[in-house]
Amino acid sequence: MMRATFKSEEESLMTKLDNRCANCGGKLGLVCYHHWGLRFCRKACRAEFLARTAKEHARMRRWFGLLARGTT
Numbered sequence: 001m002m003r004a005t006f007k008s009e010e011e012s013l014m015t016k017l018d019n020r021c022a023n024c025g026g027k028l029g030l031v032c033y034h035h036w037g038l039r040f041c042r043k044a045c046r047a048e049f050l051a052r053t054a055k056e057h058a059r060m061r062r063w064f065g066l067l068a069r070g071t072t
Contacts, residue, residue: 023049 019028021041033040040046 021045 020026021028021032022038023040023045026041026045028039028041033043033046035046035050038049040049
C-alpha cells in the first residue's frame with residue numbers, strides 16, 4: 001500500500017518537472033521556446049540561459065588556456 005502511494009507521488013513529481021522552464025522553473029504556457037531539447041517559458045529566459053552558458057564556456061576556455069594566441 002505504501003509503494004502505490006510513493007509511485008503516484010513520483011509520477012506527479014515527474015509530470016510537474018516536465019512542464020517547467022529550464023531557466024527559471026516557471027510554468028510553461030501554450031507557447032514555449034526551445035534550445036537543444038530544453039524548454040523555456042519566455043524568450044528572455046532563453047536569452048538569459050544562452051548568455052550565462054556562453055559566459056561560463058568562455059571562462060572554461062580561459063582556465064584551460066584555449067584563448068586565441070593574439071589576445072594574451
